[in-house]
Amino acid sequence: xxxxxxxxxxxxxxxxxxxxxxxxxxxxxxxxxxxxxxxxxxxxxxxxxxxxxxxxxxxxxxxxxxxxxxxxxxxxxxxxxxxxxxxxxxxxxxxxxxxxxxxxxxxxxxxxxxxxxxxxxxxxxxx
Numbered sequence: 001x002x003x004x005x006x007x008x009x010x011x012x013x014x015x016x017x018x019x020x021x022x023x024x025x026x027x028x029x030x031x032x033x034x035x036x037x038x039x040x041x042x043x044x045x046x047x048x049x050x051x052x053x054x055x056x057x058x059x060x061x062x063x064x065x066x067x068x069x070x071x072x073x074x075x076x077x078x079x080x081x082x083x084x085x086x087x088x089x090x091x092x093x094x095x096x097x098x099x100x101x102x103x104x105x106x107x108x109x110x111x112x113x114x115x116x117x118x119x120x121x122x123x124x125x126x127x
Contacts, residue, residue, distance in 0.1 A: 063102070
């Protein structure tokens with residue numbers, strides 16, 4: 001049985017997943033149930049490894065302290081930091097492809113409705 005538990009980092013996990021997926025994928029002669037099991041293992045291990053990486057590092061106190069991979073919130077949406085430049089940082093919404101750029105000093109996006117924070121902001125109620 002393919003196992004991803006040996007992975008000690010996200011890069012190792014991705015490499016192991018791709019290796020086993022190439023063998024177990026139904027389009028390559030594997031079974032659907034084994035591929036689904038591998039996908040389930042991958043989701044669990046990815047979540048655990050990300051959590052472990054976040055637990056090792058305290059929550060940043062300002063946007064200037066951000067690192068690639070840190071998780072923040074934009075309005076009420078959880079995002080992950082993709083890139084950090086001298087004056088800005090770029091994020092992607094978790095589970096989506098939507099990206100935005102923010103000022104490192106203010107946390108405000110280029111779109112004035114977007115605001116980055118370390119905690120989720122409640123969405124305004126619709127009337």
